Amino acid sequence: MTDAGGENEQRREAIEDEAVAWLVRLGGGDQEPAALKAWLRESAEHRRAYAWAKRHFDSSIILKTSSRHGRRRAFRPRNLLARAAIAAAIITIVAIGVSFMSVPPMQGDRQLSDNAPVLKTLPGQIDTFDLADGSKVTMDASSRLTVSIKGNERRLRFQQGRARIAVRSDGRPFIVEAGQGELLTRAARFDIGRKSDGRIEIAVLSGQIELRRLLRPAVIRSYSHHAQAGQTIVYSAGNFRPVAGLRDGVDRRDWPQGWTEYEAIPLRILIADANRYARPPIVLDDPALGDLLVSGRFRLTQADRFSARIADLFDLALSRSSSGIHLQRR
The missing domain is CATH 2.60.120.1440 (Jelly Rolls)
Structure with a gap:
């Protein structure tokens, strides 16, 4: 009895081998030799793999001109680790390239x-x-x-x-x-x-x-x-x-307007969500306060009003310093 899943896995790995090898060998050039064209005609999987890889390889001038992986060297990865390293290198270089824009x-x-x-x-x-x-x-x-x-x-x-x-x-x-x-x-x-x-x-x-x-x-x-x-x-x-996804007691449908609704969730979770927007951050001076349960609809993008409301709800003292908006027991 054969392992169909394993055979499919090996086939996909072989396709990736060839697609990456073609791109590295050609240096990302636009001219496609007859052998490559024949390989692309063999199946839609070949064409899809090659098109995806080329889209990312085109942004990678480092790989195109590399003496290690450039046009002068016919490179063919032979194992899973090598394939993963090449793919990661291409993606990393693309990410670096776009970060300047x-x-x-x-x-x-x-x-x-x-x-x-x-x-x-x-x-x-x-x-x-x-x-x-x-x-x-x-x-x-x-x-x-x-x-x-x-x-x-x-x-x-x-x-x-x-x-x-x-x-x-x-x-x-x-x-x-x-x-x-x-x-x-x-x-x-x-x-x-x-x-x-x-x-x-x-x-x-x-x-x-x-x-x-x-x-x-x-x-x-x-x-x-x-x-x-x-x-x-x-x-x-x-x-x-x-x-x-499981219901977690949070309704986030209105987050683009700054609003989120909570139902019986620990205060620490609410404070963490509010600190997406608070500058300086909101701080619970007593970590045990984070166990308090809270419900309600809050506008998290207005840190001063939000922290004042929390202080009122739980009868907490509120103070401000350069390090944050502090909430503590009275």
Whole structure:
């Protein structure tokens, strides 16, 4: 009895081997020799792997001109560790390249220009961007993602923080990569964020999405998971095993306006959420205060009013210093 899963795994690894080897050997050049064209004609998997890798390799001038991996050396990775190292190198260099074109964060809606593929927000800031295709991205404090809109697809890479994405339908797929998974839709509105434990959380507000696993940077596994409005999905950033999100007593639907509603959650969690925006931070001088349970709807973006309300709710003393807004027992 054969192990079909193992055979499929080996086949995907072989495809990645060849795609990366072709790119490194050719130095990312546009000319494709007959042998490469024949390989691409063999299957859609070959073409998909090569197209994905080339899109990232084109940004990597270091690899193109490297004496180690450049045109002079016919390089063929022979094991899993080598493949992972090459893929990581390509992605790292791309990330370094785009970081020099970051958008200076500012308040208000803005049109994303062609020379600004990185979107990010400062601590304490919520910002909204209008993409070139008409889609809208609202980013929470200390968030970051990259954008690539081309003729055949629209692709974002979520890196940190939280974002609400409203996708405008225009016929092209809209893809968001996050950890070892990617989200695919044509028209939907959803939140995507990284939880405190490192997991990716996706909450679908309208429309429908498909989640797929990125088994390797260049090869997508056929396994997929569908979600629709009202559903929340979570998975580990390093291991794509999506599961339904559990209710945690927090309603975050209005976070882009600064509001969040809580039901019987520890005060420490509420304070941690408020400190996304508070500068200086809000501090519980007695850590035991963090065990107090709190319910209510709070505007977290107004640190002074928020901290005064918490002090009133629990009859706490409030003081300010250069190190923070302090809450302590009377």
